Amino acid sequence: MTFVPTVLFVCVHNAGRSQMAAAFLAHLAGDRVEVRSAGSAPADHLNPTVVKAMREIGIDISAASPKILTPDAVQSSDIVITMGCGDTCPYFPGKRYLDWKLDDPAGRDIDAVRLIRDEIEQRIRGLLDELGIPAQP
Numbered sequence: 001m002t003f004v005p006t007v008l009f010v011c012v013h014n015a016g017r018s019q020m021a022a023a024f025l026a027h028l029a030g031d032r033v034e035v036r037s038a039g040s041a042p043a044d045h046l047n048p049t050v051v052k053a054m055r056e057i058g059i060d061i062s063a064a065s066p067k068i069l070t071p072d073a074v075q076s077s078d079i080v081i082t083m084g085c086g087d088t089c090p091y092f093p094g095k096r097y098l099d100w101k102l103d104d105p106a107g108r109d110i111d112a113v114r115l116i117r118d119e120i121e122q123r124i125r126g127l128l129d130e131l132g133i134p135a136q137p
Contacts, residue, residue, distance in 0.1 A: 004031070004032060004033060005033055005079060005131060006033075006035075006036065006077045006079070007034070007035055007077065007080075007127075008038065008077035008080045008081070009022050009036070009038075009081050009083065010037070010039065010080060010081065010082045010083065011040075012039055012041050012084060012104075013039050014039025014042045014043065014067055014069075015042070015045065015047045015050070016046070016047045016106060017083040017084070017100075017104065017105065019046055019050060019066075020050060020054060020061070020116070020117055021037070021083070021120050022035045022064075023054060023059050024120060025124050025127070025128075027059050028124060028135040028136055029128060029136070030136050033131070036073060037067065038067045038070070038073050039066050042066035042067060042068050042069075044066070045065065045066070046061060046062070046064055046066065047105055047106060049105060049109070049110055049113045050117075053110060053113045053114050054117065057117070069090075071092075074090045074095065075090075075092050075095075078095070078096065079095075079097075079098065080095055080097050080098070081127075082097065082100070083099075083100050084102070084104060100123055102116055103115075
């Protein structure tokens with residue numbers, strides 16, 4: 001049985017950055033990584049500009065919905081990647097934490113969101129390299 005790492009992406013509203021990151025990782029890693037995302041103060045729905053920017057590159061996240069961050073989600077993940085949730089993310093010893101400084105797409109136009117999207121994709125590809133998991137085409 002091959003080890004399948006669990007990666008949790010966390011931001012405040014779980015409506016933009018963390019959703020894009022989760023979608024990229026699921027798209028590029030397939031079933032070789034378990035992917036989760038959550039927010040410390042989840043929004044009611046995804047940022048429509050984020051949904052549009054992801055659809056442009058063939059990834060449909062329109063069915064996703066923001067989820068609340070729980071201590072259990074953190075505890076059951078191998079890698080926790082925060083994106084501006086500050087001190088609200090619970091800390092558990094032995095977990096690997098990464099903090100990705102990324103602009104918040106909230107209130108941004110499509111051009112700005114595309115730049116954030118593309119930076120997230122590069123970080124996800126780097127994470128896959130680090131984990132020794134080749135990206136799917």
